[in-house]
Amino acid sequence: MARLEDIPQATREVVLALAMPELPGQPWVQPKPLAQCRIAILTSAALHRRSEMPFAAGTAEFRELPASLAASEIAMSHISINYDRVGYARDINVAYPIDRLKELAGEGGIGSVAATHYSVMGSTDPATMAESADGITARLKQEGVDAVILAPV
Amino acid sequence: MIESRGVATVAIGLVRPHIEKTRSPRGVWVPFPLGRPFGEPDDKAFQRRVLMQALALLERPQGPVLLEDFPDDAPSMKDRADWEPQVVLPPLQTPTLADSAAWIAGMGAELTSVAPHWEAAKHRFGHTNVGLSRVGMDAWAPYLATFLRGEIPESPVASLSPALVARYIADDMKAFYMEAVQAIGQQPSGLQVNRWFWDGTLAAELLRALRTAALNSENNGFKTAGSRFIVPAPFVAKA
Structure with a gap:
């Protein structure tokens, strides 16, 4: 999308009508140099282990994705039917670039890949997600993560 | 929300007005379709360029808002002229709504x-998204056909309502077909795969029929799930 003009009209109207939060203040945390950073991914694609139940509509929960979880063990249960899943069907990295991150760590481009990554349901109202943000941040700090890539779908 | 709690972040943004408004401390807007924040499937170098542009913002000392645009479209945003679906389907005959035996x-x-x-696609790509409903493929049509007759079946999954199971069967069907048609050959565009599914399969006709049944249903759960979460707006009418 994406370029707005490329989005089907019905979806575009919904997307643009979403009340996006204007977060208070202007937070800024300066991380270590990239080559020393431990990096995690937070995806809003509603990814989870295949053995787990789907994300419910409107849920404010988060799920943990171990870095070691194989693509064959991951399911996507986002409620929206108005985004492309064809690319993800070929390659999960187009939404959740865990393999690219591992390659970068192997080459020294980043310090390391976090052992755990995080997933939420992107269509949920962010105003309800403070508790999940607390929970995710606490885990990130506990694991010594220096920076997070926020990846929507 | 994460940065204000003390951990640095960089956001990929698919909808530019959103990333402008939320004022993420660091962001890269990308021109790709919704669902593809890293641009191009099966293209490590391309995905890496997106990832590196984002990660590089973490090294910049100035803030508090950095927003860059990724400069290039992804190759598969365009239709591939020589793509031909390799799945041969039986001739399409659409039954009437209540003719369950014909649907099945x-x-x-x-x-x-x-x-x-x-099966070949699952092997090629190393994963599948089929399975959300927890209902086996043989039971998909019989279960959905019940809704087409104006009845609400019992949910076969303890923690999911009948309507939610229908919705996840629809997700499973779409994944099954759209994975299958990519099993062989080079990469089509997302739209090519969607057009193949929505314009030529009985499965798509079944999902459209399910939507029609939902619109006429007095069961609120099914009405909502079936009318809004089965058939994407551009494909409600057959091309």
Whole structure:
């Protein structure tokens, strides 16, 4: 999308009508140099282990994705039917670039890949997600993560 | 929300007005379709460029808002002119809404012809998203056909309502076909795969019929799930 003009009209109207939060203040945390950073991914694609139940509509929960979880063990249960899943069907990295991150760590481009990554349901109202943000941040700090890539779908 | 709690972040943004408004401390807007924040499937170098542009913002000392645009479209945003679907389907005959036997027989034949391609796709891509409903493929059509007769079946999954199971069967069907048709050959555009599914399969006709049944249903759960979360707006009418 994406370029707005490329989005089907019905979806575009919904997307643009979403009340996006204007977060208070202007937070800024300066991380270590990239080559020393431990990096995690937070995806809003509603990814989870295949053995787990789907994300419910409107849920404010988060799920943990171990870095070691194989693509064959991951399911996507986002409620929206108005985004492309064809690319993800070929390659999960187009939404959740865990393999690219591992390659970068192997080459020294980043310090390391976090052992755990995080997933939420992107269509949920962010105003309800403070508790999940607390929970995710606490885990990130506990694991010594220096920076997070926020990846929507 | 994460940065204000003390951990640095960089956001990929698919909808530019959103990333402008939320004022993420660091962001890269990308021109790709919704669902593809890293641009191009099966293209490590391309995905890496997106990832590196984002990660590089973490090294910049100035803030508090950095927003860059990724400069290039992804190759598969365009249709591939020489792409031909390799799945051969039985001739399309759409039953009337209440003719459950015809839906079940027709879907049985179609799923049988798609299944080997889906197996090949699962092997090729190393994963599948089929399975959300926890309902086996053979039970998809019989379960959905019940809704088409104006009845609400019992949910076969303890923690999911009947309507939610229908919705996840629809997700499973779409994944099954759209994975299968990519089992062989080079990469089509997302739209090519969607057009193949929505314009030529009995499964798509079944999902459209399910939507129609939902619109006429007095069951609120089914009305909502079936009318809004089965058929994407651009494909409600057959091309």
